[in-house]
Amino acid sequence: MRARRGSSASAALFNVLTILVVLVTLGVIVLVVLAFATPGLLPQIADRLGITREEAEGIPTPTRVAAAAVPTMTDTPQPIGFIEPTWTPPSVGGAPEATATNTRRPTAEPTITPTFPPPTFTPTPTDTPTATPTPGPSPTATNTRSAYQFTRAAISPQYIQNFANSAGCNWLGIAGNVYDTEGNPVAAGSYRVHVWGSGIDERPPAGGAPAYGPSGWEQFLFDAPTIRDYNVQLETAAGTAVSEVYPVQSRASCNSNLILFDFVQNH
DSSP states (O other): OHHHHHHHHHHHHHHHHHHHHHHHHHHHHHHHHHHHHOGGGHHHHHHHHTOOHHHHHTSOOOOOOOOOOOOOOOOOOOOTTOOOOOOOOOOTTTOOOOOOOOOOOOSSOOOOOOOOOOOOOOOOOOOOOOOOOOOOOOOOOOOOOOSSSEEEOTTOSEEEOOOSSTTTTSOEEEEEOEEOTTSOBOOTTSEEEEEEETTEEEOOBTTSOTTSOTTOEEEEEESSOOOOEEEEEEEETTSOBOSOOEEEEOOSOGGGOEEEOOEEEOO
16 A cells, blocks of 8 residues: 555656646746747846846847848930840741841931923914805806606695586586696697506596686596595507606695695706
């Protein structure tokens, strides 16, 4: 029993000593931390620890590092016309390093003045005088000779009211005379007039209707004035055509129911 009590007391003492060592160690650590944080407390810490002030000062204290000076960028004005040189890294293979050069800017762009060829002048043509013919007698118009011996008179056909018979307006006909180159009536029976169209095809002889003149001729067309188309042509007594064919149209009027058509010898 005594042996157990002795070993228990030794263990308890060892534990107390261990606790004290731990507490002292923690205290020293706290003082060191305070010394680094507040250097002004070194004298008080030296007094508490029972060491000299010089020993306390031997504890390293943290030093503040001065703030590094940061260079500032200042724009340096460049002269007018100056081009900042650029640096080109050397190419692989040992090519010579390019040297930057200043190039002066042109002050003004050159202007090109166009040149034109001198103008050319074209002379203006002048009027060429023309000869004035000497006045003389005026030419006299002549009749164009027809291919046929006879042509119609210039006033034919004429539209007038029936006067040759007593039928009055109940009649429609065509009549006239035949003249030679002297303007005289041709001999009776020497020519005849061919009239055809609109149901008519007749050949009355010249001189067969003396009511119109010595060489008068006449052909009845219809029993009332109406619009119809006919053709007339002069022939010899033997039936040879001596004029061209002339178309004639009648009218539906009692004042125009007689058509006068004369033939005149041309050559």
